[in-house]
Amino acid sequence: MKKLGFGFVAYILVAVMTLVSLYFYVSNVNTAYYEDMDVSVLMIIIGALAAVLCAMALSAAAKGKAAEIIADI
Numbered sequence: 001m002k003k004l005g006f007g008f009v010a011y012i013l014v015a016v017m018t019l020v021s022l023y024f025y026v027s028n029v030n031t032a033y034y035e036d037m038d039v040s041v042l043m044i045i046i047g048a049l050a051a052v053l054c055a056m057a058l059s060a061a062a063k064g065k066a067a068e069i070i071a072d073i
Helices: 005-028 039-061 065-072
Strands: none
Touching: 005 039, 039 065
């Protein structure tokens, strides 16, 4: 865990926050506030989660300082 660094921990926090957002959206989709939202919002949240997971995988697989910088970008 010590070797993972701050960036990887930040990716984990973002992934957790994205999952919480997805949970709140799905649990409140039938309320009056969310009535006009459609499937595209759900797809955007799922796409964001997939992007974060891919970034985490790239960051974990990067070997060397230059590869870590490129993976973070």
